[in-house]
Amino acid sequence: MQEKRRYHSVRLDKDRCKGCTNCLTHCPTAAIRVRGGRAHILDNLCIDCGECIRICEYHAKVAFTDVMANIKAYKYAIVLPAPSLYGQFRDMARPEYVLEALKRVGFDEVFEVARGADIVTRAIREKLREPNQPRPLISSACPTVVRLIQVRFPELIDHIVDIRQPMEVAASVARAEFCKKHHCSPSDVGCFFVTPCPAKMTAIRTPIGQKKSELDGAISMMELYGQLLPHINEMLNDPDFVPATGYGVAWATSNGEANAVCPDNSLSVDGISNVIRVLEEVENDKLSDLIYLEGNACIGGCVGGPLTFENSYVAKNTIRKMVRHMSPEHPDTAVPSSMLNKYPTKNDLPIEPNTAEKLDDNIVEAMRKMKQMNEIIQRLPGYDCGSCGSPTCAAFAEDIVRGYCTEMDCVHLLREKLKVMAEEMVELAQSRRE
Amino acid sequence: MEELFRISYPVAAADYSSAGKASADIKRRLKQLGVGGDVLRRVAVASYEVELNLVIHSEGGELCLTVFPGAVQLVSSDVGPGIPDLDMAMREGYSTANEEARSLGFGAGMGLPNMKRNSDEFDIKSKVGTGTTITMRFNLSA
Numbered sequence: 369m370q371e372k373r374r375y376h377s378v379r380l381d382k383d384r385c386k387g388c389t390n391c392l393t394h395c396p397t398a399a400i401r402v403r404g405g406r407a408h409i410l411d412n413l414c415i416d417c418g419e420c421i422r423i424c425e426y427h428a429k430v431a432f433t434d435v436m437a438n439i440k441a442y443k444y445a446i447v448l449p450a451p452s453l454y455g456q457f458r459d460m461a462r463p464e465y466v467l468e469a470l471k472r473v474g475f476d477e478v479f480e481v482a483r484g485a486d487i488v489t490r491a492i493r494e495k496l497r498e499p500n501q502p503r504p505l506i507s508s509a510c511p512t513v514v515r516l517i518q519v520r521f522p523e524l525i526d527h528i529v530d531i532r533q534p535m536e537v538a539a540s541v542a543r544a545e546f547c548k549k550h551h552c553s554p555s556d557v558g559c560f561f562v563t564p565c566p567a568k569m570t571a572i573r574t575p576i577g578q579k580k581s582e583l584d585g586a587i588s589m590m591e592l593y594g595q596l597l598p599h600i601n602e603m604l605n606d607p608d609f610v611p612a613t614g615y616g617v618a619w620a621t622s623n624g625e626a627n628a629v630c631p632d633n634s635l636s637v638d639g640i641s642n643v644i645r646v647l648e649e650v651e652n653d654k655l656s657d658l659i660y661l662e663g664n665a666c667i668g669g670c671v672g673g674p675l676t677f678e679n680s681y682v683a684k685n686t687i688r689k690m691v692r693h694m695s696p697e698h699p700d701t702a703v704p705s706s707m708l709n710k711y712p713t714k715n716d717l718p719i720e721p722n723t724a725e726k727l728d729d730n731i732v733e734a735m736r737k738m739k740q741m742n743e744i745i746q747r748l749p750g751y752d753c754g755s756c757g758s759p760t761c762a763a764f765a766e767d768i769v770r771g772y773c774t775e776m777d778c779v780h781l782l783r784e785k786l787k788v789m790a791e792e793m794v795e796l797a798q799s800r801r802e
Numbered sequence: 803m804e805e806l807f808r809i810s811y812p813v814a815a816a817d818y819s820s821a822g823k824a825s826a827d828i829k830r831r832l833k834q835l836g837v838g839g840d841v842l843r844r845v846a847v848a849s850y851e852v853e854l855n856l857v858i859h860s861e862g863g864e865l866c867l868t869v870f871p872g873a874v875q876l877v878s879s880d881v882g883p884g885i886p887d888l889d890m891a892m893r894e895g896y897s898t899a900n901e902e903a904r905s906l907g908f909g910a911g912m913g914l915p916n917m918k919r920n921s922d923e924f925d926i927k928s929k930v931g932t933g934t935t936i937t938m939r940f941n942l943s944a
C-alpha cells in the first residue's frame with residue numbers, strides 16, 4: 369500500500385507535538401493517527417487542507433513553503449499574488465498598492481493571479497458552451513477540493529473542469545511576457561506564487577492534471593504580510609501594467625468564481641465539510657440541474673486560507689469594496705481571445721483517482737477484511753474517544769484489519785481484558801486454597 | 803450465490819436530519835471494496851432514493867446491503883403502511899409524500915421509477931398494514 373512518498377506541504381513538527389489527539393477528528397479524510405505519543409499524517413490520504421494547522425494549539429502542524437531567499441536562485445523573480453492577498457490589508461483601496469510593495473521587497477516583476485482568473489473565466493465559459501458537459505461541472509481552482517474528489521468521490525472526477533488553475537495560467541503569461549520584454553530565457557526567470565494555503569504549494573510541487581507546474585515555488589501570505597506592511601504607501605507605476613478585472617479579483621472570495629463563470633445557474637460552497645455534503649448530493653444525482661459548482665475548502669473562499677493573516681470576514685469585505693471600484697468589464701470582453709490560443713489553459717494529463725481508501729486490490733480479499741472490520745466494531749465501545757490514536761472506532765477497526773495496530777490498543781478493551789484476568793486470578797487463588 | 807458481506811442500517815420514519823447517512827455509508831463501503839464506475843453511480847442514486855423512501859413514506863424500517871461475488875444487493879423493508887396501488891406508485895411523478903416531506907423539498911415522486919431505472923433487477927412487494935419490501939440488484943461487471 370505504501371507507494372512512493374507523496375509530497376505534502378503540511379507536515380508535523382515532531383518536537384512540538386504533544387500527542388494530544390486534538391487534530392484527529394478534524395481531518396476530513398481521516399488521515400491522522402497518534403502513535404507512540406505523537407501524530408502521524410498518512411501520506412496517501414492527506415489532501416493538504418490545513419485543518420490540522422488551524423486546530424493545533426501547539427503549532428505542531430506546519431506548512432512548508434518557499435522562503436524569500438529562494439528567489440535568489442533565479443536571475444529574475446516574478447511574483448504572482450493570489451487576489452486574497454489584497455484582502456489582508458484593511459481598507460486597501462486598490463491592488464496597485466500591494467503590487468508596488470511586492471516589487472519593493474525584491475521581486476523584479478509582478479503579475480496578478482486575478483488576471484489568470486480572468487483568462488480562466490473565459491476558458492471555462494467556452495467550455496460550458498461545448499455540448500454534453502457533465503452536470504454540474506466542478507471547479508478545479510481549489511486543489512484541496514480536487515484531491516478530496518480523488519480520494520472520496522472518484523466517480524466525480526469526470527465532472528472536474530479540465531482547465532488549469534488561475535495561478536498556472538498567470539505564470540505562463542507572466543513568464544512569456546517578461547522574457548519577451550527583457551530578452552531573456554525562460555529558465556532565467558523564477559515564478560513565485562503568494563499563497564493563502566498549503567494546498568497550492570503542494571499543487572505546484574506535485575501538480576494535478578499537469579506534467580509540470582508553470583510555477584517555481586510559493587511564498588506564504590502570512591510570511592510576506594509583515595514584510596509588505598512598511599511598503600504599502602505608493603501605487604505601482606508601470607505603463608505596461610494590465611490590471612485584472614473586478615471579476616478576477618473577486619475569485620478571492622467564495623462565489624467570485626461562480627459569479628464570473630456562470631451567474632445564472634451555479635452553486636458555490638465553502639468550508640470543507642459543506643463541500644463534502646454537496647459532493648454527496650452530486651454523487652446521488654441530486655444536483656444535475658446545476659451547470660457549475662464552485663467548491664472552496666476554506667470558509668469564505670481563499671480569504672479564509674490557513675496561511676492568511678486577516679480575519680476572513682474582514683478580508684472578504686475589503687475585497688468586496690475594492691471590486692466595486694474596479695473595471696466592471698466582464699472577462700468575456702476584457703480578455704482577448706488571442707490569449708486563449710497563445711497560452712495553455714487546458715490540463716495535459718487526466719486526473720487519476722486516489723485508491724488509498726480501498727481495503728485491498730482483490731475484491732474478495734477486501735470483503736474478507738470488511739467483514740472482519742465489522743466484527744471488530746461490534747466489540748468496540750463506540751465512544752470514538754481517540755485514545756487508541758485512530759479518529760473513530762470504525763477507523764480503528766480498519767487500522768487493525770490493515771495491520772497497523774491491535775485490539776489491545778483500545779484502552780476500553782484492555783481494561784475489560786484486565787478485569788477478566790483479575791477475576792480469573794482470584795478464582796485461581798481461591799481454588800488453590802480449597 | 804455465496805454471500806460475501808452484509809450490513810444493515812435501521813432507518814427511522816420522518817428522521818429527516820439523518821436522511822442520507824445510510825446511503826453515504828453504503829457508498830463509502832463499496833468504494834473501500836473497490837466497486838466503482840457505473841455500478842457505484844447507480845447504487846448511489848438508488849440507495850439514496852430508497853433510504854428517503856423509508857424516511858418519508860414508511861413507519862420505519864431497515865436498509866440492508868449484501869455483496870455477492872458478482873452483484874450488490876439492496877433490500878429495504880419497512881413495517882408499514884404498505885402501498886395500496888403498486889402500479890400507480892410505479893408511475894413517474896406519482897407521490898404520496900405528506901406535507902412535512904413536501905415542505906422540505908422531498909417526495910417529488912421520482913422514487914420508485916428512479917430505483918427501477920438504476921437497478922439491474924427490481925422487485926417490490928407490498929401489503930397494506932404489513933409493509934413494503936423492495937429488492938434491487940446491481941451486477942458487478944468483472
Ligand code: SF4
Pocket residue numbers: 378394395396397398399400409410413414415416417418419420421
Ligand atoms: S492537512 Fe488536512 S488532510 Fe492533511 S492531515 Fe491535516 S487535516 Fe488531514
Ligand code: SF4
Pocket residue numbers: 417509510511512513564565566567568664665666669670671672673674
Ligand atoms: S479555498 Fe483557497 S485557500 Fe482554501 S485550500 Fe482551497 S485554494 Fe487554498
